[in-house]
Amino acid sequence: MEIPADCVVTGGAGFLGSWLCERLLAEGARVVCVDSLVTGSTANIAHLRETAGFRFVDADVTVGIPVEGRVDAVFHLASPASPVHYQRMPLETLRAGSHGTGHALDLAARHGARFLLASSSEVYGDPEEHPQRETYRGRVDPTGPRSMYDEAKRFAEALTVAHHVEHGTRTAIARIFNTYGPRMDPEDGRLVPTLMVQALTGQPLTVAGDGNQTRSLCWVGDLVDGLLRLACSDEPGPVNLGSDDERSVSEVAEVIRQVTGSTSPVQHVPRAPQDPLVRKPDLTRARTRLGWSPTTPLRMGLSRTAAWFADQLATDPPHASVSA
Known part of the structure; x- marks a missing residue:
């Protein structure tokens, strides 16, 4: 796998973006991390700031991506x-999928880069x-409570194709399923950080509905490897990336209770509107085309994630929110 020498990562100060920046640097690439810090954090990339080949650009991709050089x-x-986050910022989310994707595509096209x-x-x-x-x-549902994110991603895929x-841009689309690991925002409302914080602080573990809805959770390091394999291939996608180990x-x-040593009880709460009942990727394409x-x-x-959250909570205890 030949890693591109000069890479731009938009959203690079986010959870997944910071892991991708770290991996690219470890592979010898030079990385420009572009982030407006609306949901990203400089804490996620603090350990990279002095790394040779790393540069941070504070910019809003919906306005433009001010990156010079190769x-x-x-x-x-x-x-x-x-x-x-996306329900708090519906218009910003839609602009990231539309204007932001357009600017990122234009950047790639100008340089003949893989997108x-x-x-x-x-x-x-x-x-x-x-x-x-x-x-x-x-x-x-194009007008439902999750529509700003769903439709932003669907439009971004259409724009990419x-x-x-029209321009011959060398594009690839990764459809990312539930991913977890260190550097997740403890208060972003998603399943793993919510339950982790609750378990580690002795709060009841809030499980939406009857708890039988399923998720397939992928370790962030594995997911980043999938992104790099896709970027280094000629595969246009879309390609599902995630875990097919489906769990309720x-x-x-229960696994989180065990790995944290928690005795917190489970508390059932109402499911969020239009929360998917099942979620599991067919990984045939990823396995056969990307290995x-x-x-x-x-x-x-x-x-591993519990150990990281325990360290975070020791210095900055947040308040967990309900997750599905």
Whole structure:
């Protein structure tokens, strides 16, 4: 796998973006991290600031991407990604998917660079096909409570394909499923950080509905490896990236209780509107075309994540919010 020498990562100060920047630097690439810090954090990239070849640019991709010099690859990750954030910033989320994606594509086209869009399993909505294949067109409510994120990603995919057709831009689309690990925002409302904080602080573990809805959780290091394999290939995608180890939310809560040593009880709360009942990728395309599949067992990844959250809580205890 030949890593591009000069890379731009939009949303590079976010959870996933910071891991991608770190991996690219470890592989010898030079990295420009572009982030407006609306949901990203300088804490996520603090350990990279003095690394040779790393540069941070504070910029809003919906306005423009002020990057000069050589660019071999553009990884477009800039977008609010949790319901707490994108429902608070619906217009910003839609602009990140539209204007932000357009600016990132234009940057890649000007430099003849490979472009990778970080799309989402949310393009499938609350699916009727299970597991979800890339050929499935989804079941999405364009005016529902998650529409600002779902439709932003769907439009971003359409724009990416159109840019390739009209300008010959070398594009790839990754459909990312639930990913977890250190540097997740403890208060972003998603499943793993919410349950982690609750377990480590002795609060009840809030499980939405009856807890039988499923998720497939992928360790962030595995996911980043998938992104790099896709970027370094000629595969246009879309390609599902995530774990196909499907677990109920109740099962995830129990594993988190075990790895944290928590005795917190489970508290059932109402499900969020249009919260998907099932979520699991068909990874056939990733396995056959990229030679990729996740390798980190759930318990191992959650143990690593628990250790990181425990360190964070020791210095800055947040208040957990309810997650589905």
